[in-house]
Amino acid sequence: MAAIQFYSALPGLVQLMIIFTWMVVILIPPSAAAPIQITFEGCIPGFADNETQYCCPPKYNGTIVDFIPEKELNSSKPLRVRKALQCLSEKEQLEYKAKLDRAYTILRNLPEDDPRSLYQHCILHCAYGTGALVQPGTNITIDIHFSWLFYPFQRWFVFFHERILQNVLEDPEFSLHFWNWDNGATVRKPNSSDGGCYKVGHFVPQVYNDSSTAQYEAKRSYRAFMSDLPVDLSMIPEERADPPLRTADVVVPRNVASMYVAMMLNGSTTRGFIGGEYRVGDTQVLDPLTRGGSLEVRGHASAHWWVGGPLGLVPTSASDPLFFAHHSNVDRLWNNWHNLPGAERKDYDDPDFLNAEYLFWDETATLRRVNVRDSLSIEVLALEEVHFPTRWNKV
Numbered sequence: 001m002a003a004i005q006f007y008s009a010l011p012g013l014v015q016l017m018i019i020f021t022w023m024v025v026i027l028i029p030p031s032a033a034a035p036i037q038i039t040f041e042g043c044i045p046g047f048a049d050n051e052t053q054y055c056c057p058p059k060y061n062g063t064i065v066d067f068i069p070e071k072e073l074n075s076s077k078p079l080r081v082r083k084a085l086q087c088l089s090e091k092e093q094l095e096y097k098a099k100l101d102r103a104y105t106i107l108r109n110l111p112e113d114d115p116r117s118l119y120q121h122c123i124l125h126c127a128y129g130t131g132a133l134v135q136p137g138t139n140i141t142i143d144i145h146f147s148w149l150f151y152p153f154q155r156w157f158v159f160f161h162e163r164i165l166q167n168v169l170e171d172p173e174f175s176l177h178f179w180n181w182d183n184g185a186t187v188r189k190p191n192s193s194d195g196g197c198y199k200v201g202h203f204v205p206q207v208y209n210d211s212s213t214a215q216y217e218a219k220r221s222y223r224a225f226m227s228d229l230p231v232d233l234s235m236i237p238e239e240r241a242d243p244p245l246r247t248a249d250v251v252v253p254r255n256v257a258s259m260y261v262a263m264m265l266n267g268s269t270t271r272g273f274i275g276g277e278y279r280v281g282d283t284q285v286l287d288p289l290t291r292g293g294s295l296e297v298r299g300h301a302s303a304h305w306w307v308g309g310p311l312g313l314v315p316t317s318a319s320d321p322l323f324f325a326h327h328s329n330v331d332r333l334w335n336n337w338h339n340l341p342g343a344e345r346k347d348y349d350d351p352d353f354l355n356a357e358y359l360f361w362d363e364t365a366t367l368r369r370v371n372v373r374d375s376l377s378i379e380v381l382a383l384e385e386v387h388f389p390t391r392w393n394k395v
């Protein structure tokens with residue numbers, strides 16, 4: 001009662017200011033939203049495929065260094081180019097196969113706790129994709145799948161992997177060429193003006209299928225080794241254990257339809273293609289149907305399952321070198337999506353998307369902090385120079 005009497009005695013303008021302040025406090029909720037920021041501190045066992053997954057990154061005593069792209073787009077230096085693997089000439093294929101063999105021999109033989117080892121690539125992907133990482137100060141687990149964190153995460157993962165390969169090969173021009181699994185078309189005639197090679201790309205690239213090389217993975221499904229069996233981009237998880245054998249005449253039209261849905265129909269909006277929002281406080285998303293990006297849950301996931309073996313499961317997929325050729329294609333398709341005709345296809349401009357941060361190991365085993373904003377231009381990243389602070393043992 002005393003408070004009301006006091007309020008009534010105040011001048012009208014002051015009363016109005018009090019009401020306005022009260023409305024602001026009541027009607028606008030405190031902004032809990034903030035971008036996801038990754039820490040490896042507090043890492044716990046993850047969970048996937050009905051099993052506990054032990055995949056925390058190794059202890060790091062160094063300083064985390066922000067990674068800031070150095071180059072401007074008007075750089076005079078030519079862009080490094082990632083090519084479709086089926087379009088390499090025979091000579092290029094042989095050279096590329098030998099380079100992959102050299103690089104993956106080194107990455108497989110590094111000590112297990114070296115963050116550049118192939119083993120630790122696998123661990124890192126597992127940590128980000130099974131709920132092993134935890135939002136700071138909470139017990140809320142993080143998973144980069146089925147949300148707007150997916151494509152930028154994979155772009156940075158492939159980017160740092162490519163730098164590590166450049167470094168072990170001592171070849172700053174090395175590019176990670178892509179498995180062009182979406183391409184099942186040979187119907188167009190070669191045309192010198194557009195540079196196409198007019199070879200289908202939907203078989204597992206031969207450079208990854210030579211059992212004498214370090215990029216080979218014997219535990220892939222038999223399907224991956226058949227030179228006349230295209231990848232099935234509509235394969236569903238229930239078919240993983242015993243998938244029907246679909247021949248090319250059935251699979252190719254299915255693949256065209258699957259890509260059309262992923263890139264054009266379901267991918268006609270930002271949320272549809274990129275995936276749902278994911279902010280501080282949001283729980284780990286386990287709902288691919290309503291939250292996953294259209295390409296993530298279709299062609300991308302099906303290719304993982306179709307190849308099978310380690311590549312078919314989140315906790316082990318990055319132990320197969322084919323992972324990086326596969327995700328190099330996802331990276332390319334995200335880039336291509338912006339330029340498709342029809343609806344305007346744009347990345348989110350939400351600050352909680354642009355400022356989301358990840359941690360990755362670079363070629364010097366330094367932990368680097370990156371954000372989504374810096375991942376959005378593939379051209380800028382293609383200009384990045386790699387440095388050679390470490391000499392690697394030749395094999």
Ligand SMILES: [Cu+2]
Binds near residue numbers: 300327
């Ligand atoms: Cu993947």
